[in-house]
Amino acid sequence: METSGGGIQASLGGRYASALFGLARDAKTIDQVEASLATVRDAIAQSDDLRALTTSPMVSREGAVKAVLATADSLGIDATTKNFLGVLAHNRRLGQLPQIVRGFRELASRHRGETTAEVTSAHPLADDQVIELKQQLRQRVGRDVNVDLSVDPQLLGGLVVRIGSQMIDSSIRTRLNALAGAMKG
Structure with missing residues (x-):
């Protein structure tokens, strides 16, 4: 796996971004995943309900997984990103999405030079x-x-x-x- 420098992998969000980047690179879907992450980021910025889903500790693990997968379907998110969001929800890490999106973008940009x-x-x-x-x-x-x-x-x-x-x-x-x-x- 391509090294991503100490900065990105130092944080939890960075480790998730690196893992997602590795999956996307292997599947040759970097551009699709990057576009899906931008769509998710914009949806969170525009929806109070979605923002609450990603940050509220009151949402159950199962509820978060179900809601994030339904949201991914409605937004037309690619399969790799959808599965990744499900893992984040299951691990209660949806709050890390801003850092993950930033880290993924940085890795994808570096990959393309x-x-x-x-x-x-x-x-x-x-x-x-x-x-x-x-x-x-x-x-x-x-x-x-x-x-x-x-x-x-x-x-x-x-x-x-x-x-x-x-x-x-x-x-x-x-x-x-x-x-x-x-x-x-």
Whole structure:
């Protein structure tokens, strides 16, 4: 199995991501699993019920497995990812999904020789904004960068960009929190 560096495998979510990546690589389904994980991540962000399913200790193990498999079917998730979600639910590890998705994306990008930036914005970015962002990131990193876009209305405005372990936070929420902290002190 391809080594993934100390960073990813150091966490529980990273170990699950590495295991899923190994399965996907062997089955030659890396792209499908990556797309399925993005679909699941977006569904969790948009559904309070699904988010509760992944984080609530009150949901029984059997209930979580049944619900996550039904959700996977309704979202059209590939078989490898669906089975993996069932294992996570059975092991009570659905709360690790954000770290697993991030770790899997990083492994898949590295496997393809790419760099991927996770970009979170308060509102969906227009095509010309995405092109400009990619150009700025290319200048900063020194090579082409794919962007994985997500929306978090709580940011109010601005962007949070994560490339590997590096994070660039220009969100208005962070600026307001820093200002509030400075005014208190």
